[in-house]
Amino acid sequence: MRRLKLITTGLALLAAACSSNRGGESQEASYDVAEAPDVSPTAAPGVAFRYSYLFELQDEAIAVVQEAHASRCESLGINRCRITGLQYSVSQNNAVSASLEVKLEPGIARQFGKAATKDVRDASGRIRKTEFTGEDTEPVTTGATREQTDIQERITALEQQLATTRRDTERAQLQTQLNDLRAQLANTRSVIAEAGERLASTPMTFNYYGRGGISGFRANPISEALRSFVASMVTMITVVLQLLAYLLPWALLLALLVLMFRSRPGRAARAFFAPRGEMETTDE
Numbered sequence: 001m002r003r004l005k006l007i008t009t010g011l012a013l014l015a016a017a018c019s020s021n022r023g024g025e026s027q028e029a030s031y032d033v034a035e036a037p038d039v040s041p042t043a044a045p046g047v048a049f050r051y052s053y054l055f056e057l058q059d060e061a062i063a064v065v066q067e068a069h070a071s072r073c074e075s076l077g078i079n080r081c082r083i084t085g086l087q088y089s090v091s092q093n094n095a096v097s098a099s100l101e102v103k104l105e106p107g108i109a110r111q112f113g114k115a116a117t118k119d120v121r122d123a124s125g126r127i128r129k130t131e132f133t134g135e136d137t138e139p140v141t142t143g144a145t146r147e148q149t150d151i152q153e154r155i156t157a158l159e160q161q162l163a164t165t166r167r168d169t170e171r172a173q174l175q176t177q178l179n180d181l182r183a184q185l186a187n188t189r190s191v192i193a194e195a196g197e198r199l200a201s202t203p204m205t206f207n208y209y210g211r212g213g214i215s216g217f218r219a220n221p222i223s224e225a226l227r228s229f230v231a232s233m234v235t236m237i238t239v240v241l242q243l244l245a246y247l248l249p250w251a252l253l254l255a256l257l258v259l260m261f262r263s264r265p266g267r268a269a270r271a272f273f274a275p276r277g278e279m280e281t282t283d284e
Contacts, residue, residue, distance in 0.1 A: 046136060046137055046138035046141075046199070047134040047135065047136050047137070047138075048134065048135045048137050048195075048198035048199050048202075049106070049109065049132060049133070049134045049202050050132070050133045050134070050135075050202070050203045050204075050205075051109060051113055051130075051131075051132055051202065051203070051204040051205070052129075052130065052131040052132075052133075052204075052205045052207070053113065053116065053117070053127065053129070053130050053204075053205070053206050053207065054127070054128045054129040054130075054207045054209070055117075055120045055125055055126070055127055055128065055206065055207065055208050055209070056125055056126055056127075056128050056208075056209050056210075056211060057120060057123055057124070057125030057126075057208060057209075057210060057211070058123075058124065058125070058210065058211055059094070059095070059096040059210035059211065060096075061123040061124070061125060062088075062096050062097075062098050062208045062209075062210055063088065063096075063098070064123065065119050065120055065123050065125065065208065066086075066088065066098050066100055066206070066208060068119050069100055069102075069116050069119065069206055070083055070086065070100060072112070072115065072116070073102045073104075073112075076104075076105075076108070079105075080104065080105040080108060081102055081103070081104050081105070081108075081112070082102065082103045082201075083100070083101070083102050084101045084102060084103055084203070085099065085100070085101035086098075086099070086100050086101070087099045087100075093227070095210055096208075096209075096210035097207075097208065097209050097210065098207075098208040099205065099206060099207050099208065100205070100206040100208075101203065101204070101205050101206075102203075102204050103201040103202065103203050103204070104201065104202045104203075104204055105201065105202070106199070106200070106201070106202045109202040109204060112204065113130075113204060116206060128209075135198065137195040137198060137199060140191060140195055141191075141192055141195045141196075144188045144191040144192045144195075145188075145192065147184075147188050148185060148188040148189065148192070151181050151184050151185045151188065152185065154181055155178060155181050155182065155185065158174055158177055158178050158181065159178065161174060162174045162175065162178065
């Protein structure tokens with residue numbers, strides 16, 4: 001009976017551990033595919049938003065997902081979505097990276113980002129980072145509008161004064177002031193127009209990075225190790241050949257000198273230049 005209780009207790013503990021482990025895996029999976037905060041640009045009028053996403057996928061899936069995102073943008077029409085940049089590259093280590101830049105109608109930007117994220121998940125990828133940055137254009141446009149009104153009033157006053165002035169010198173001065181004010185007015189209008197353009201479209205950037213074929217590694221470690229081995233072997237052979245190239249001529253010259261020294265002409269030359277005492281001792 002005691003053995004049965006022990007077995008029952010052990011099974012219960014094992015089941016609890018497995019349940020806890022599955023719970024941890026579920027939390028980790030939900031973290032990997034978690035949505036970014038559901039913030040809509042309409043909640044902040046006058047703020048020009050910029051969206052940025054960083055995705056991680058299998059290398060072979062990057063081109064497919066990038067094409068799906070580009071096609072979705074094109075299907076919306078040029079007035080609602082425009083592709084402003086596209087890049088795809090494969091490094092020497094066969095690591096794939098790509099990017100896509102689009103400009104969207106602000107009202108559909110958030111939904112477009114969600115759909116793009118879903119495409120990545122459907123391709124067994126995951127989102128690594130999202131970044132939404134906003135620029136408050138209201139202070140700029142408010143200041144520029146006030147300045148525009150003030151400049152316009154001053155232009156009107158100068159134009160009235162110019163119409164009643166007869167002296168050429170005063171008219172020239174008034175005309176110069178008018179030209180300066182009109183240039184300032186054009187500048188303030190440009191500031192307001194640029195702010196309006198930023199509000200009229202939302203830039204969105206997608207960055208795609210591969211996994212090198214093995215999850216958890218930026219590149220395939222086996223191919224990296226093989227590549228390093230080959231590179232090291234090539235370096236070793238290069239060094240050996242370079243040493244031979246430098247040392248072999250000198251070794252050949254030394255061997256030639258030794259052969260000449262030991263040859264009959266060499267012995268005769270040594271005997272000819274040897275001191276007399278040495279020759280006599282040799283003869284004896």
